[in-house]
Amino acid sequence: MSPLTKDTSQRMREAFTVEMSPATKQAHTSSIGEALSTVGSVQARPPMSWWRMRVPALGAALLVVLPVGTAIAAESALPGDLLYPVKRVVEPVRSIIDSDVVARHRVDELVRFLDAPVATDRLPDALRDAREAVSDLPIGHDLHVVFDQLTDRATDTRTSDAAPHREADEAPSSTETDTERSIETETDTETDRSLTDVPDEPDKHPHDSDSRGDSPHEHQDISDTSTTTESETKRDEPPPDHSDR
């Protein structure tokens, strides 16, 4: 039972319950809206697929077991090829060093399907996989632009599906060559802070006891920590020595 009387509890509610004025709320929502338009909308991180969850360990194991040549040969494999599963398994390991390797591979595969001499029913899957991979990249990464261009091409390809692929019959254009070149280019972009990965495990921020995303900014807690029954995380600064009076 609370040592605080109902009267005291009621007094606290009456003393401190606030209802902000409509003008204040309007001002707040305006500034929030402004902040949202400045930051821009962001596609939320897609849920972890089976590949991302299980494959890193498998990939590391395969790298040890397989000859290096096999892994290299798998780099150019397309869905349906014998070595394609090897490529997908090795990717997460490589992505530790080369964070956009997955996106580059998916975009490369999409390009190759678009360039295929005959229509392929793998194009929709390739488009979807590329979209998913590119969405993980920071805003401003070159592959976003490349993917947008490829999407336009894919749309054109679909609409002219009934007719023979005149585009595929033509010699590769300079645009396509540029596209492939840009895929292979190592880009050095700063990760947008707003897309910073939050570890899946609980964020052990001193002020967090729960894994619920990025914590509000850290602060020193200036309160009483002299009680020994409280199992709290120690702050950087020594807390004031208070004891319950």
Place this chain on the structure above:
Amino acid sequence: MSEYPDLDDLVVGIRHRSDEAFGDLYRLTADALASFAFSMLSDRQAAEDAVQQAFLELVKAAPTIKGDGRSIRAWLFRSVRFTCLDEIRRRGRRPEIPTESIPETADVHAEIQESGLDPSLESALSELTERQRSLLALRHVVGLSGAEAAEVMAMSRPAAYAATARAEKRLRTLLEGVESGSLSASQPMNHTENQP
């Protein structure tokens, strides 16, 4: 069943930084957040600023938010609390007022009365530590459950329950002292004891 189904519906929109979701979240939580901040700072303007700050921080952190409506609520309260701690610390860093410049007791009392605060209660609360004041505000002003208060304070539930009980006992003792006259109800609000 979720405790905050309305907020649960907003989580996806928040992560996508949807204007509408943020607007709804603000509408559903702003007054409670302001009440909490006011109970920490006893300054309405500062409390309202703290609410705005929390939402601006949420805009930045939105894509990383996980969990349900309750988690977002706890996140916001935590953010407001940190902003309040900053403000308290900032006030404490102000140059010490020379003794002769301290306002007359009657003036302070008048100030508290003008602000609409409960003088005895405010005086008693000012003697608590920040942690104690936060817990009491979360439980008694905002009406959070013990588990929710523990989540906001980043404490284990047993620790939060124990700390809340101690804070309540302490407040009752202080109030009895104030109202019996052994402590002045017009004692200037003093958060400096909370400084490291």
